[in-house]
Structures are given as C-alpha cells and as structure tokens.
Amino acid sequence: MKVQSAMFYFPEEVIEHIFSFLTHHPDRNTVSTVCKAWYKIERLSRCEVFVGNCYAIRPDRAAARFPGLRSLTLKGKPHFADFDLVPPDWGGLAGPWIEAMARSCPNLEELRMKRMVVSDESLELLVHAFPNFKALVLVSCEGFSTDGLAAVARSCKSLRELDLQENEIEDRGPRWLNSFPDMCTSLVSLNFACLKGEVNLKSLERLVCRSPNLKCLRLNRAVPVETLAKIMNQCPNLEDLGTGSLLADQFSEAYVSLISALQKCKKLRSLSGFWDASPLCLLAVYPICANLTGLNLSYAPTVQGQDFINLIQHCVKLLRLWVLDSVGDKGLAVVASACKELQELRVFPSDLFAAGPATVTEEGLVAISTGCPKLNSLLYFCHSMTNSALITVSKNCPNFTRFRLCILEPRKPDPATNEPLDEGFGAVVKTCKNLRRFSISGLLTDQVFYYIGKYAKALEMLSIAFAGDTDQGMTYVLNGCKNLRKLEIRDCPFGDGALLADVTKYETMRSLWMSSCDISLRGCKALATKMPSLNVEIINEWEAEMEENLNNGVAEVISNNNNKHINNGNDERKVEKLYVYRTVGGPRTDAPDFVWTL
Amino acid sequence: MSVETERSSTESEVSGLDYEETALTLRLPGGTSRVAGSEPDRKRGFSETVELGLGSGAPVGTRGVGSTDDQSDESPESQASVAEKPPAPKARVVGWPPVRSFRKNVMKSCKLVKVAVDGAPYLRKVDLEAYTGYHQLLTALQEMFSCFTLRNYPDEERKLVDPVNGTEYVPTYEDKEGDWMLVGDVPWKMFVESCKRVRLMKSSEAVNLAPRAQHS
Numbered sequence: 039m040k041v042q043s044a045m046f047y048f049p050e051e052v053i054e055h056i057f058s059f060l061t062h063h064p065d066r067n068t069v070s071t072v073c074k075a076w077y078k079i080e081r082l083s084r085c086e087v088f089v090g091n092c093y094a095i096r097p098d099r100a101a102a103r104f105p106g107l108r109s110l111t112l113k114g115k116p117h118f119a120d121f122d123l124v125p126p127d128w129g130g131l132a133g134p135w136i137e138a139m140a141r142s143c144p145n146l147e148e149l150r151m152k153r154m155v156v157s158d159e160s161l162e163l164l165v166h167a168f169p170n171f172k173a174l175v176l177v178s179c180e181g182f183s184t185d186g187l188a189a190v191a192r193s194c195k196s197l198r199e200l201d202l203q204e205n206e207i208e209d210r211g212p213r214w215l216n217s218f219p220d221m222c223t224s225l226v227s228l229n230f231a232c233l234k235g236e237v238n239l240k241s242l243e244r245l246v247c248r249s250p251n252l253k254c255l256r257l258n259r260a261v262p263v264e265t266l267a268k269i270m271n272q273c274p275n276l277e278d279l280g281t282g283s284l285l286a287d288q289f290s291e292a293y294v295s296l297i298s299a300l301q302k303c304k305k306l307r308s309l310s311g312f313w314d315a316s317p318l319c320l321l322a323v324y325p326i327c328a329n330l331t332g333l334n335l336s337y338a339p340t341v342q343g344q345d346f347i348n349l350i351q352h353c354v355k356l357l358r359l360w361v362l363d364s365v366g367d368k369g370l371a372v373v374a375s376a377c378k379e380l381q382e383l384r385v386f387p388s389d390l391f392a393a394g395p396a397t398v399t400e401e402g403l404v405a406i407s408t409g410c411p412k413l414n415s416l417l418y419f420c421h422s423m424t425n426s427a428l429i430t431v432s433k434n435c436p437n438f439t440r441f442r443l444c445i446l447e448p449r450k451p452d453p454a455t456n457e458p459l460d461e462g463f464g465a466v467v468k469t470c471k472n473l474r475r476f477s478i479s480g481l482l483t484d485q486v487f488y489y490i491g492k493y494a495k496a497l498e499m500l501s502i503a504f505a506g507d508t509d510q511g512m513t514y515v516l517n518g519c520k521n522l523r524k525l526e527i528r529d530c531p532f533g534d535g536a537l538l539a540d541v542t543k544y545e546t547m548r549s550l551w552m553s554s555c556d557i558s559l560r561g562c563k564a565l566a567t568k569m570p571s572l573n574v575e576i577i578n579e580w581e582a583e584m585e586e587n588l589n590n591g592v593a594e595v596i597s598n599n600n601n602k603h604i605n606n607g608n609d610e611r612k613v614e615k616l617y618v619y620r621t622v623g624g625p626r627t628d629a630p631d632f633v634w635t636l
Numbered sequence: 637m638s639v640e641t642e643r644s645s646t647e648s649e650v651s652g653l654d655y656e657e658t659a660l661t662l663r664l665p666g667g668t669s670r671v672a673g674s675e676p677d678r679k680r681g682f683s684e685t686v687e688l689g690l691g692s693g694a695p696v697g698t699r700g701v702g703s704t705d706d707q708s709d710e711s712p713e714s715q716a717s718v719a720e721k722p723p724a725p726k727a728r729v730v731g732w733p734p735v736r737s738f739r740k741n742v743m744k745s746c747k748l749v750k751v752a753v754d755g756a757p758y759l760r761k762v763d764l765e766a767y768t769g770y771h772q773l774l775t776a777l778q779e780m781f782s783c784f785t786l787r788n789y790p791d792e793e794r795k796l797v798d799p800v801n802g803t804e805y806v807p808t809y810e811d812k813e814g815d816w817m818l819v820g821d822v823p824w825k826m827f828v829e830s831c832k833r834v835r836l837m838k839s840s841e842a843v844n845l846a847p848r849a850q851h852s
Contacts, residue, residue, distance in 0.1 A: 118731065120736045120737065121730075121731030121732070121734045121736070121737075122730060122731050122737060123730065178736065178738070204736055204738040205738070206737075206738065283766070285766060285776065313766075314763055314766035316776055316779060317779075317780055318780075336739075337742060339743075339746060339748055339761060339763065340748070340760070340763060342761060343759070345760075386735065386739065387733060390733060390743065419735075444733055444734060446733050448732065503734070529729075
C-alpha cells in the first residue's frame with residue numbers, strides 16, 4: 039500500500055491547517071522543500087517571515103513568495119556594526135523592503151527590524167500603505183527622526199506596539215507624541231527610552247489615560263517623577279515599566295505620589311530605566327521587588343554599593359538581571375544569595391577602558407554560578423578571568439545556551455597561572471551541550487578552537503577577538519561546528535588557508551565576518567570564484583573614509599575607478615574587512631563605493 | 637592597566653607596596669629577547685597590547701609558547717607587584733570593548749563623581765549631568781545622606797546640618813588641579829566640568845579652603 043503518498047490525497051485546506059501548527063520558521067522552511075505542492079501551500083499560508091540577512095534575498099522576491107504575510111522580521115548590518123566596525127552608509131536600507139511589501143503584501147501588520155537604516159519617508163510609506171498596521175519594533179536602527187515617529191503615531195488607527203530599542207533617532211522636538219489621534223486607544227506597548235530629547239508631558243499623560251490596554255511602557259530620561267507618578271496612577275495593570283529620571287525631593291508631592299502609585303501596580307513584573315536614580319527613589323521600589331522577574335539597572339551607575347544590595351535582596355523571583363559592573367563582586371554575591379531563579383545575567387562595563395580598579399572579577403561570576411544554577415544566558419564584562427573559575431562555573435551551570443565573556447584587556451592571560459584561557463572556555467563547551475551562542479576573550483591559542491570544534495555541536499553563533507595562533511584554529515571551528523550559522527572574527531591571525539579550508543561550509547551558514555585578520559585579496563577572490571552562491575564583500579577603509587569626507591563636504595570628488603583598484607594586480611594586499619554571506623539575490627545593487635563584491 | 641588590579645582592587649593606592657616592589661615594575665621582565673620595539677610583554681598595559689592588535693600584519697604567532705616560557709620566569713609575587721605604573725595612555729582599539737554605541741554615548745554623557753561625608757563609612761556616586769544647578773545637587777545630597785536638612789543662610793552660604801547633633805557640613809569639591817574648593821563658588825557649568833569629587837566637610841574643618849578669588 040502506498041502509504042507515503044497518502045498526504046497527496048488530502049485537500050489543500052487540510053494540509054494548510056496542518057501547517058498552521060508550524061510556527062517555527064525553520065520548520066516551515068523545511069516543509070516547503072518537500073514538493074511543489076507543499077511549497078505552494080506553505081508560501082501562500084505563511085504569516086510570519088523572518089529574514090536574517092536582508093541581502094540574502096531580493097525584497098521583491100520575498101514579497102512575491104509570501105503574499106499573505108502579516109509579520110516581517112528583518113536584520114541588516116553585520117553584528118559588528120554595533121561596535122563601529124562597519125562604516126556609515128554601508129547599507130541595510132529598509133526602504134526597498136517597505137516598498138516591496140507595499141506592492142505585494144497588503145496584509146502586513148508587524149515590522150521588526152534590527153540594524154537597518156530607516157528613513158522618515160519609509161516610515162510614512164509604511165503607515166500609509168498598511169492602514170491595519172499594528173506593531174513596529176526597531177532595534178539598533180538609524181536614519182529616522184521624531185518626524186517619522188509622528189507619522190507613525192498620526193496614521194495608525196490601531197497601533198498596538200511602538201518599540202524603539204537603542205536606536206539613533208534624530209530629535210526634532212517633542213511634538214511627535216501629540217500626533218497620536220484622540221481616537222487612538224489601542225496601545226499595548228510603547229517604548230521610547232532611547233529618545234534623547236524632551237517629550238510633551240501633557241500629551242504623554244493624555245495618551246496613557248486613553249490607553250486602557252497598556253501593558254508595557256518605557257519612558258525616556260526626560261520624563262520626571264511627577265509625570266511618572268501620574269501615569270502609574272492611570273495604569274494599574276502595567277506589567278513592564280521603564281522609568282524616566284528617578285530624581286525626587288523627599289518631601290515632594292511627586293515622591294509621595296510615586297510610592298502610592300507603585301504599590302497599586304500589582305502586575306508589575308519588569309522594571310528598567312532608573313536614570314539618575316537617587317537612593318530615596320529606590321526605597322519607593324522595594325515593595326514591588328518581590329514580584330519582579332526582570333530588572334535592568336544597566337543605565338543606572340548611581341545604583342551601587344549598599345543601595346544596590348538593599349534593592350536586590352528583595353528580588354527573589356528575578357529571572358533576568360542587567361547591571362553595571364559597579365555593583366562589584368560584593369553585589370553579585372548578594373544576587374547569588376537572593377535570586378535563586380535567575381536565568382539571565384548581563385554585567386556591563388561602567389568604565390570602558392579598564393583604567394580604574396577592578397570592579398567585577400572571576401569571583402563574582404563564580405558566586406553567581408554557585409547560587410543560581412538555573413542560569414542559562416550570560417554576558418559578562420570583567421577585568422580578568424581564570425581557568426579554574428570558568429571550570430567551576432561550567433560545573434555549576436551546565437545549562438548555558440548563551441555564554442559571552444568579555445575580558446576588557448585583549449589577550450589577557452589567567453592572572454593566577456599566566457596561562458591562556460583555553461582550558462576554561464574548553465570546559466564551558468564540554469559541559470554545556472546546548473550552547474548556541476559563544477563569545478570568548480582573553481589570551482587564547484588554537485587549543486580553544488580545537489575544543490570548540492570538538493564539543494560545541496549545537497553552536498550557532500561564535501564571536502572571536504584577539505585569539506588563536508594559526509589557521510588551524512579557524513579550521514577546527516569550520517570543520518567541527520556543524521550547526522554554525524554566524525561566525526565573526528576580529529584581530530586574529532587567520533589567513534587565506536583558514537578562509538579556504540572548507541568553502542562549502544559558508545553555504546550552510548548565514549554569514550562570516552573577518553576583520554583585521556591575515557587574509558589577502560587573493561584568498562578572497564579564490565573564495566568568490568569557487569562559491570558563486572556567496573557574496574564575498576570587501577570593505578575598503580580608505581574608500582570608506584573618502585566617502586564619509588565627501589558626505590561631510592570635506593573632500594571633493596576624485597577618480598572613481600574602483601575596478602581599477604581591485605584588478606591592478608596586487609592580490610597580496612591584506613584585506614581589512616571581509617563579509618561573506620549566502621544569498622539568492624546576487625551581488626548587492628545598492629553597495630556603496632567602498633564595498634567591493636568580488 | 638596592570639595585572640595587580642584584579643587581585644586587590646582596594647589596594648590600588650600606593651600604600652602597602654614598598655618602593656622595592658614597585659621598582660621591579662620598571663625593568664623589562666627577565667632576559668626576554670625582543671623583536672626590536674614591537675613585542676609587548678603580555679603583562680603590559682592595554683595600550684601596548686593595542687599596538688599589536690591594530691597592526692593586523694603583526695605576527696601574533698610570535699606570542700606563542702616561547703613568550704609564555706619567558707613569562708613563567710617571573711615569580712607570582714613580582715607579577716603581583718607590577719602595580720604602580722601610571723595609567724596606560726588611552727590608546728583606543730576601534731570597537732573594543734564590544735559595547736553598543738548607544739550605550740557608550742550614554743555613558744560618555746555622564747559625569748560621575750564620588751560623594752563622601754565626613755564620618756560616614758560609605759561613598760555614593762552622583763551624576764553631575766543629571767542636575768541643572770546647585771540647588772538640585774544640594775537637595776540630592778541632603779536626601780542621599782538623609783540625616784541632613786538644608787539650611788539657607790541669609791548670605792546665601794549653603795550648609796547642610798545634621799539635625800541629631802547640630803553639626804554643620806559644608807559641601808566642598810576637589811577640582812582638576814587637586815585643590816579643594818567650596819561648592820557654589822563658580823558657575824554651575826564650570827563646576828560640572830572641573831569637579832572630580834565631592835566631600836561634605838565638617839564646617840569646623842572648612843576654614844582653610846581657598847577663597848574663590850584665587851582660582852579662575
């Protein structure tokens with residue numbers, strides 16, 4: 039009996055219904071490859087599309103394939119763009135995507151973008167093309183101003199979510215908040231914490247008053263305690279609050295009001311902001327700490343020492359904690375004793391250049407691992423780390439899925455033994471079988487890469503800086519990490535040998551970034567020749583600087599013969615920045631002059 | 637930046653180390669043969685490490701087993717005392733540490749200074765950029781150490797008073813030149829720019845502070 043073809047006798051509607059239970063996009067990608075019929079059913083019924091690299095496919099093609107899509111997630115620039123390693127005007131433009139959606143996908147309701155360049159015009163187009171538009175989430179984006187926000191506010195009749203996380207937004211005044219029409223009552227989530235300028239406080243209060251469904255509200259630093267108190271009195275159902283500036287006089291009405299308002303918000307589970315927090319305002323927060331699951335103090339350098347300890351010891355249900363290293367090992371020890379349910383910890387540096395005395399060390403991390411065995415996600419900036427600490431941490435917390443450790447001084451060895459940290463990081467990959475994301479630092483030889491290649495079988499993203507000795511290091515990783523999707527490397531001695539060790543590997547990955555390594559133009563050209571399905575892009579710093587000077591009016595237009603540079607015979611030149619990614623979209627058509635596609 | 641700092645963050649002041657120990661830091665660690673000018677001691681400060689990192693052609697491979705062996709000549713004690721070097725000149729590596737620009741910019745716009753009160757066992761930090769003027773700052777200081785009340789004298793001197801024992805405290809600050817001044821003497825912006833730290837000094841001890849006319 040031909041059981042295996044039984045599925046073909048199901049009506050399309052049945053198959054479509056079965057597919058509706060598949061929400062995880064890799065699963066949907068997989069079923070679409072089974073046969074033409076399934077491809078068609080799947081593509082017409084897909085509602086959520088995730089594009090991890092906006093240059094992996096042309097916008098028109100994506101829009102044509104999924105005409106019914108409601109939600110689109112896009113990622114643009116490479117991750118290291120967050121750290122200024124990608125020149126301005128590199129790309130990642132949202133415009134072409136929004137235009138393509140406007141032509142082909144009338145049902146678009148949600149747009150999530152990360153590290154993309156969005157203009158005010160694009161935002162205007164977005165809200166006019168999609169009258170049902172509901173949710174806009176922008177993370178680490180740039181290119182727009184508060185005028186664009188005004189357009190979004192003005193035109194969306196049923197806007198539910200406006201979430202702006204760490205974007206560079208040009209401030210053109212506080213009036214954008216006034217643009218929310220009086221009939222707009224649908225807001226569930228509003229986050230403008232990253233806005234630097236003033237906001238119209240009265241408009242804000244009125245907006246909150248007419249938003250009964252508001253669950254998440256994150257204010258910016260310009261919102262004073264008085265307004266915060268008024269707002270909180272209006273929304274007792276708030277679950278997620280980002281405060282504005284937490285400075286208040288002890289005997290002021292604002293302070294008294296804040297205390298009573300906070301106590302009314304019984305559903306509050308997540309707190310952030312704490313800009314300029316005074317110890318007094320922290321006192322007001324104590325009564326709600328016991329129910330908090332999320333706390334972000336990473337923008338509050340004044341919350342440290344005993345103030346921090348007094349606060350955190352109440353937070354017994356905390357799952358996620360973001361702090362600055364100024365809380366010290368002592369503060370972390372208190373976290374370890376109070377927050378037994380902790381799953382995610384991020385410790386950011388308060389002093390970027392490690393010029394002062396050490397704040398957190400390996401001791402703090404060991405204490406956390408001892409006290410919080412459920413920890414599965416870590417970002418830890420510190421002055422130093424030892425192998426024995428890392429070994430202890432991995433024994434205590436075998437469930438890490440994300441482990442990122444940044445020792446502030448590059449190539450720093452274990453201070454106790456003066457050895458590289460290979461064994462410590464090796465212990466992490468050996469023990470944590472579910473590790474998906476890994477960032478390593480300190481003094482590291484090829485040995486750590488041997489361990490990563492051998493043990494990190496679930497690893498999807500690896501970030502390496504100032505590490506390794508020879509090409510063998512990178513080769514271990516390419517050969518061993520079969521689930522690797524993103525590899526980003528800076529300042530490592532990996533050359534053409536490593537780059538070309540396993541060229542077909544890059545087709546199984548989203549992208550490779552290499553900067554300040556030892557690769558040459560010859561090697562990059564060889565890669566491009568062997569693998570036409572990849573875009574092999576080189577960023578030419580000199581050209582990038584010229585372009586920036588041109589844009590700033592500093593330099594005049596000079597000769598534009600890029601091809602001349604690529605092919606002038608000197609292939610031994612070192613390539614400063616290389617970005618390789620798989621794509622079905624061909625070479626970029628919007629690449630600036632300083633990006634050369636080989 | 638030195639190895640010592642992780643070991644004893646509270647001992648980063650000079651006290652506790654005698655001059656012989658610090659003198660060790662001044663010579664290059666034992667007999668290491670060096671490539672002329674470019675091979676940095678791994679224990680060196682951040683800036684030297686940075687030099688090697690920035691020149692991407694630099695053969696990092698030379699920093700291999702050989703160097704480690706040389707370094708193991710150093711006893712742990714002398715490593716610990718690679719201490720009182722002047723702070724490394726701020727040579728910056730682009731994009732390091734890996735912190736998002738947004739966060740970096742926020743941190744840059746802070747002006748954090750420590751605040752000490754004579755007789756209190758702990759310090760606090762305030763961000764001077766958060767305040768718009770002296771009154772706000774003093775109000776914050778008052779509330780921070782919560783046992784004071786602001787008392788405004790008719791001649792506009794600002795004093796803080798501990799209601800328990802009536803002791804008066806005068807807010808003072810150390811400026812860039814290392815002099816202790818009265819808070820309130822200079823325009824607010826100038827104060828924010830030049831203040832390194834704040835101390836609430838008992839009035840009785842404040843008599844010898846430099847009068848305003850002497851400092852520009």
